[in-house]
Amino acid sequence: MSARIFKPAKTAMQSGAARTKEWVLDYDAAIARQVEPLMGWTSSADTRPQVRLEFATKEEAIAYAERYGIPYRVDEPNPRHLVRKSYADNFRFGRLGTWTH
Numbered sequence: 486m487s488a489r490i491f492k493p494a495k496t497a498m499q500s501g502a503a504r505t506k507e508w509v510l511d512y513d514a515a516i517a518r519q520v521e522p523l524m525g526w527t528s529s530a531d532t533r534p535q536v537r538l539e540f541a542t543k544e545e546a547i548a549y550a551e552r553y554g555i556p557y558r559v560d561e562p563n564p565r566h567l568v569r570k571s572y573a574d575n576f577r578f579g580r581l582g583t584w585t586h
Contacts, residue, residue, distance in 0.1 A: 486512060486513065486515045486533060486555070486556075487512075487513050487555070487556040487557060487558065488510050488511060488512050488513065488550055488555050488556070488557045488558075489510070489511050489512075489513060489557070489558055489560060490508060490509070490510050490543065490546045490547065490550065490557050490558070490559045490560070491508070491509055491511070491559070491560040491562070492505065492507070492508050492509070492543075492560075492562040493505055493507075493509055494562070495565075507539040507540060507541060508539070508540045508541070508542060508543045508545070508546045509537060509538065509539055509540075509546075510537070510538040510539075510540065510546050510549065510550065510557070511534070511536075511537055512533040512534050512536055512555075513534070514529065514531055514533075514534045515531050515533065516529060516530065516531050517529075543559065547559070
């Protein structure tokens with residue numbers, strides 16, 4: 486059973502960077518999910534993918550995986566490009582865009 490170590494991205498429903506500072510260790514599923522015949526729900530006998538561990542640094546997550554002999558892969562985060570723009574820039578005299586009204 487392997488694990489994935491990554492830094493979660495900002496969700497589309499938030500404007501801040503909450504819960505994106507930690508590194509997360511998620512387990513990969515060892516066996517495939519099956520459709521339960523009675524209700525039609527998907528289920529699995531493997532409970533490890535339900536575990537999500539959070540660490541302050543990438544090195545702590547790697548040390549944990551190595552300490553317990555968990556094979557892992559590290560997904561580096563993509564850099565986030567912040568564009569700082571003032572509301573007043575929409576009405577600036579020398580602005581490049583054209584007015585639509």
